[in-house]
Amino acid sequence: MFIYLSSVHVASGFSFVPNPPSGTTVGDINVEYEYKVYTIEVGSSWMFDWGDGNYSGWIKVENSKGFISQNHSWSDYGVYKVRVKYRSVYMVESPWSDPLTVNITLPSDLDGDGWINEVEIAYGKNPNDPNEYPLDTDNDGTPDNDSIDGRYTGDVDDDGDGLTDSIEESVGSNPKDNSDVETVFVENTIFYIVDTDNDNQWNILYNPGTGLKTKITNQNGVFYLDINGDGNYDYTYNNGLFVYRPFPWLQVILTAAGIILIIIAILFKTGIIYLYEEEYIVEE
Incomplete structure (x- = not known):
């Protein structure tokens, strides 16, 4: 521990105001701390x-080592003003120095569990028990709920998945589970795909900007997304590759048209349908 020495200008037989002592300014009860004053006048005396x-x-200064020191402890928490007074070899005393302020305070985290005492007390927890502390699902330093005494506001997103607890409750996901919500970007807009029934499959697409919720269809691991709520799928989402692409409406239409043409050709070939030509004879 480095201790900075407080220097004073000493002149025998002349009264002066010494500098404050140096030493610890923050501590705990019943712990001894060292305080020093700097002096080179052998035979002079100092009082703390x-x-x-x-x-x-x-x-009494017995040698010219440059300083004298004293240890002290406090039995009660509080703020203390530590001063020193000098007396020369001619018994001339100085006034008291300006004080060094020492804060003997209650440790902010008595049990070392990472939660300060006042927060634990506000949540009805024992600040002396490292196994008892407020619930914080996402470990972001903000407890899930409001404190009992109303001094602290709880986390609005307990699991840290991007959706507030109230929204998760409204869409049907678990506000304590961050694995049931995934953030996706479509057309430079943030959406959330949500598992509402805990089956590890996305069910709902949620737009936080509009509050719109639309159903997701899953076909062989490809999820079909309706981003505007018109009932038509606009995009597909590949859960494995995290790649987005517009829903291939043109491909679907062309494929359907091709299938229809093939069916018609087969029907013609089998004679199920045919073209009927009728001849008309015109008599003059």
């Missing part, structure tokens, strides 16, 4: 005022 009603008594 610990700010808690206790004093060190006069400490």
